[in-house]
Amino acid sequence: MKTSPEVRPGNADWRKFDFLFNSCIFLIVLSAISYSLWLTNKGIDFSDEGFYLASISDPRAYIASSSQFGYFYNPIFRLLGGNVAWLRAFNIISTYILSFLFVALLFHCFFDLRAYGRKSVCAMTASLSASSLLIVSFHGKWISSPSYNSMALGSLLIIASGVVLCLREERRFSLAGWLAISAGGSLLFLAKFSSAVILAPIILFLLLVTRKTGPYGIAVMLSTALALIGMAAVWIDGSIFNFADRIALSLKLASLQNSGYSPTETLSRLVSFPKSSYLKIVISGAVFLLFLAWVRDLKKHPVFFSLLFGVMLILAIFLEISLLGKDYKGAYVQAMLLVSLFFGAVLLAAGNRYQLVSEIGRNRLLLAVFLLLLPHIYAFGTNNDYFFQASSAGIFWVLSGLLFISPLLKDRVIGRMFLFPYIVATGAYSLFLLVMAAEHPYRQALALRAATSPIQIGTSQSVLFFNTFQNVFLKKMKSALQTAMLPPGQAVIDLTGTSPGTLFSIGAKGLGLAWFVGGYPGSKSVMEEALRHVPCTQLANAWILEDLEGRTKIDASVLSGFGVNLEADYALVAKWEVPFGARDRDQTVEKLYKPVGSVETAIKNCEDLRLSHQSRTAVSGP
16 A cells, blocks of 8 residues: 555644654664764674675686675676775665665555654654664674675565565556566575575465466566576676586585585574574563463553563563673574564564454465565575574564554554554664674674774775784784785685685685685585686696694695695795784684796696596596
């Protein structure tokens, strides 16, 4: 249903209340966006975030990539002059704009908010959209550079917009909905194909059950998505077959890694219950309150339900305060606050049981369930706890809860009693979680506000501010590299296993993969398999970065199968210390080696060993 022109409340008290509500919301949202943008030039995580930046800066340098986010963000990064801070700002602003448009579309199609006025509806939209900014909060810890996660969230917002257009009563928007689903689906496939694979049948089932598509609609969506993916494949690898080889190699490497990405492990996490005792308390409390709500009547006991709603929010706040000690568990906090909002809304729906089935409608109910599932679909494929990973896409939980109580919102008194606290809580929770994430940045020892020392990094010499530990590390590294004469863009075999951000910072690039992740049973096998696909010419000319004491280092013996002798054929050209706190909790020494032996001999040895390996493989079989 459409939102009609603004209807003013009938008395001055409501107008004053609306003014205070709108002012409060816009202040919260402005604070959240400004705070996020203020932090875009501060700090860096040298592991995951270093991998993101390395993949974006030169995605074509690598032979395999299960996610193609690097190709998506690379043109934007180049357009921004290689400025890391601006790239992060783009990530934040684009995510917020997409979420704002989706929430506005959802309100327009499935909510009757005429009694609240346009300004209040705009404020509600802005506040709910602020929860999408939690994409920079990875398990409750700050990491703001764009990645496959941010690309996946943006894709899901586009897909959800298409579903909304398809489920609305007017069929003239169905084509636009199909195209939005196709475009978002193709982007999701490129970002996280595991999520795309599990989402496709869910959308098909939803549209068929609601009779919002048929053979023609399915053909349009499928052909459009395949065409977009095909064009992307040709742009990335020159042909669809080469792109398929890239994906196949990525899957093979993931299997060799043995890091929890097997189909069995992936599916088991999808249905697993959260391990956190705090979340169990919140969910158990919600179930108990839902039972109380079911035996009471909202119309007869509005104060009772208002108190229950407040209990849900306060319970989450008190529990998360207990987690703000020295051992900060940001993932628990983030998931609890967002889940409490959803259960608070469902609580109201249960209390209004007599009107739920008759007024919410089948399409609205199915849409609410669909949005409820999206955060887990967003998390599907990771080797982390799905529930905590899903909290970065918690905006869908919040909106799903609102759909459950949408029939109640037509009543201005009841709506204001529950909707306004819900909206304010969403914005306030989002701002609070952003602040706490910045106080505990991902794999950085100090809060981002402690990053006050400017240093240029990368081939584009982008200026970022670093904390004391990172400042010491980067200055020592730059000083050590002054005599090494490292060419810009030089390919380096990274044996650290944990720091692709180091290569990005010095303007080099990894050979084979953007990040050889160490510390897993199959880390050595992954490097061996990946380097077999790298031309011997590149191997012979590559430099080597070694970590002496790191917990996740990869032993240099892995290179012997390619004719590489670190002691005989390479010279140490730079050495620097990694102090405690510069790179998570590691304290180690890194060494950079340059090839000094005969390049022709190195190439011949590499080719001979490669032929020998191929012969043994052919004899023994796959």
